[in-house]
Amino acid sequence: MPRFYHRGQVSNRKGKFDPNDEERVKHTKISKVWELYEDYEVKKPRLSFFSFSPRQRLERYLGLYENLPFVWRMLKDIGRIRACWFYLGVYLIIQLALSLAPAIQLWYSGQLLKIVETAVEKRTVDKQLLFRIASGRIASSLAELVLNHVTTIVVRPLNSQIKQYYTVHMFGVLARMDVPTYDDPLIQRQLEQAFPSGSRNSIVWRTVATCIHVVTSAIRLLSQLSVLYSVLNKQKDGLLFAFLSFSQPLLAWGSGYNAGIFTRVWAATTRNVDYIELSGLRKSVGDSAHRKEIVAGNMWEYMQAEYKRCIDVLGEDAVEFWDAFRYLRFHRFPTFLTILRQSMKEMPQIAFTLRAVQYPASIPVSLTSLTLITTTVSSFSNTLFSFFNETGFITETFDAIRKMYEMIDLPNRIPDGIIPYPENQQALQMGISIEFRNVSFKYPESKSYALKSVSFKIVKGQLCVILGENGSGKSTILKLIGRLYDPEEGQIFVDDQDIKxxxxxxxxxxxxxxxxxYTHFPLSIKENIALGDPGHSGDMERVTQAATLGGASKFIERLDDGYDTYLDRPVRDYYSGLPEGTTNIFGRAVDFGRVRGAGGMKTNEATSLSGGQMQRIALSRTFMRSLMSESNVGLLLFDEPSASLDPTAEHDLFERLRLLRGQKTMIFSSHRFGNLTRNADMILYIHDSVIVEEGSHNQLIKAGGEYARIWNLQAQAFL
Incomplete structure (x- = not known):
């Protein structure tokens, strides 16, 4: 099957490409998801080459045995997929039939050769026999054409069901990973190998198809070889002709032809909200920038459920553009011209037979034999080389299956506890107590301590501010409280229970x-805020209330799409060959500058918001969780929540947080001194990974230490 590529290149044509121009542009709805706008240009093929190394393939075969348990597990998983065995059975029957087709066609060719021999020797021909043989030859060829078409029909739902089943597993693997596991470079490489991005077919389907093709290729070879030998053995110098015919493809083995790249003016986009959300969710769990919020916010179960919902709604249409485009080109039943062309391919041999019958003395049988041998040996050699290639790929596909299941079974590095928390849900309204006892921690692959022998206790309902310069360890304390990491030394207690x-x-x-x-997810603003409390994601009133509390509602309402605005549109538009005058398409700007460097053209899909506006959206997500789920949250952790806010916005934020927190425990980390620290119940002043001072604002001022010195320096700046 030809492969198609997209290239973001600029056409020499002047003017611009307008998808809404119905007179010049053809609009095709490919599926529920994708829409294609086409203005065809020239179609061009290209050549490609591949190499063959027998030694490398022999080494791969040796690794088959250790991967067999994973393949067996794969087969059992496939058996759990709805209707999969039916499609797989149909596919297997078709492939077995197709494997016998070359031998059947060869047998018919041998019968035609016998008719020629009889005509030469006896000067007579059985016309009825000739008609039956010729008709059977054409019928077998057409049957092969139909079976190949049915294969394309069966493969799509089969591959789709397998791919959807495993893509949910893949999403779950990515979504449930904790931060230390996900950040490991070795795990990242293993993930890319086990779940390659942009793959048209699933690894599992490729494995199943390869195994079936190896078996059917073996059957095809044996059946062809049997019939070919019976035909050639009766012909003078038949085996010699076969050897000579076979030598040419043998020497040419290793070269191939790949047609499919073409140049045209076209563009494609999607407006399907479910597919855009699905893509955004997939992008979110695959980006390490979102890992901490997904883990700490307990979002993964909701995100996986929402991802599965989108998959279920879209069904077979939940595919990338190029998968949908290939299906558009190849799913149609062969046209009348295609059928006629397939039939006419067999006519030269039939015509040669008729001519031999008409003038038997002028055409030696040996010439007919040579023609037959040349065509059949060419088919046989192609099958043989295909068999060698497929058997070489078996080890690779089996190895990919092993890697996939190893990643599915990969445990998180942060072990789960066994004690439910809390015993009394209402107790959370009074806050949560936190205690560190001689806690030390180093980040993975770091030689220096982020925290060293840190001890403190925050009682229920207190407002605590952790102060210190950047890199002193403030954020690390919050991450340890959320168990994004576990300390190397010491213990952390939550309500007097070991956090582990x-x-x-x-x-x-x-x-x-x-x-x-903080991060923003490649979803709409509404979905970004709603992720703070996934259980109420559909409650728009709560979303807008959270945005108001986060100080984001005013600027959101001024946006063209309001809460439906995408901070970073997760689905790209595809297009190529655009005229020079095209600067905007589907409502998004075209960036030609990135095309020539990256080899692909896409629109500028990100929304331009300031750092302060982005932080307010992140704050709104926190408000959605902390203030809308009052009975579920007892501890509020804010890591530099005002870093991108102006002084007025910072003051308003702190006042809203103080007044709305009720009696819950609240912990801030900050490098700023001000009204927040003045009202704090406890201040932890941390320097160089060690807490050097602890107490209230008045206590620390009276102590005259480092806190008092910096407070007085800042106060003098405003005198």
């Missing part, structure tokens, strides 16, 4: 965390 003994999902459900390096 508590169920992770319960613990994180009782907390709301906003990190300094």
């Amino acid at each position: 003994t508590l169920k992770l999902a319960d613990l994180r459900r009782a907390m709301a965390i906003l990190f300094q390096d």
Whole structure:
């Protein structure tokens, strides 16, 4: 099957490409998801080459045995997929039939050769026999054409069901990974190998198809070889002709032809909200920037459920553009011209037979034999080389299956606890107590301590501010409280219970965390805020209330699409060969500058918001969780929540947080001194990974230490 590529190149044609121009542009709805706008140009093929190394293939065969348990597990998983065995059975029957087709056609060719021999020797021909043989030859060829078409029909739902089943597994693997596991470079490489991006077919389907093709290729070879030998053995010098005919493709083995690249003016986009959300969710769990919020916010179960919902709604249409485009080109039943062309391909041999019958003395049988041998040996050699290639790929596909299941079974590095938390849900309204006892921690692959022998206790309902310069360890304390990491030394207690003994999902459900390096998800603003409380994601009233509390509602309402605005549109538009005058398409600007460097053209899909506006959206997500789920959250953690806010916005934010927190425990990390620290119940002043001062604002001022010195320096700046 030809492969198609997209290239973001600019056409020499002047003017611009307008998808809404119905007179010049053809609009095709490919599926529920994709829309294609076409203005055809020239279609061009190209050549490609591949190499063959027998030694490398022999080495691959040796690894088959250790991968067989994973392949067996794969087969059992496939058996659980709805209707999969039916399609797989139909596919297998068709492939077995197709494997016998070359031998059947060869047998008919041998019968035609016998008719020629009889005509030469006896000067007579059985016309009825000739008609039956010729008709059978054409019928077998047409049957092969139809079976190949049915194969394309069966493969799509089969591949789609397998791919959807495993893509949900893949999404779950990515979504459930904790931060230390996900950040490991080795795990990242293994993920890319186990779940390659942009793959048209699933690894599982490629494995199944390869195994079936190896078996059917073996059957095809044996059947062809049997019939070919019976035909050639009766012909003078038949085996010699076969050897000579076989030598040419043998020497040419290793070269191939790949047609499919073409140049045209076209564009494609999607407006399907479910597919855009699906793509955004997939992009979110695959980006390490979102990992902390997904883990700390306990979002993964909701995100996986929402991802599955989108998959179920879209069904077979939940595919990338190029998959949908290939199906558009190849799913149609062969046209009358295609059928006629397939039939006419067999006519030269039939015509040669008729001519031999008409003038038997002028055409030696040996010439007919040579023609037959040349065509059949060419088919046989192609089958043989295909068999060698497919058997070589078996080890690769089996190895990919092993890697896939190893990643599915990969445990998180943060072990789950066994004790439910809390025992009394209403107790969360009074806050959560936190205690560190001689806690030390180093980040993976770091030689220096981020925290060293840190001890403190925050009682229920307190407002605590952790102060210190950048890199002092403030954010690390919050990450350890959320169990994004575990300390190397010491213990952390939550309500006087070892934090490691508590169920992770319960613990994180009782907390709301906003990190300094907050992220925005490649979803709409509404969905970005709603992720703070996935259980109420459909409640627009709560979303707007959270946006108001986060200080984001005013600028959101001024946006053209309001809460439906995408911060970073997760689905790209595809197009190529656009005229020079095209600067905007589908409502998004075209960036020609990136085309020539990256080899692909796409629109500028990100929304331009300031750092402060982006932080307010992240704050709104925290408000959605902490203030809308009052009975579920007892601890609020804010890591530099005002870093991108102006002084007025910062003051308003702190006042809203103080007044709306009720009696819950609230912990801030900041490098700023001000009204927040003045009202704090406890201040932890941290320097160089160690807490050097602890107490209220008045206590620390009276102590005259480092806190008092910096406070006085800042105060003098405003005198």
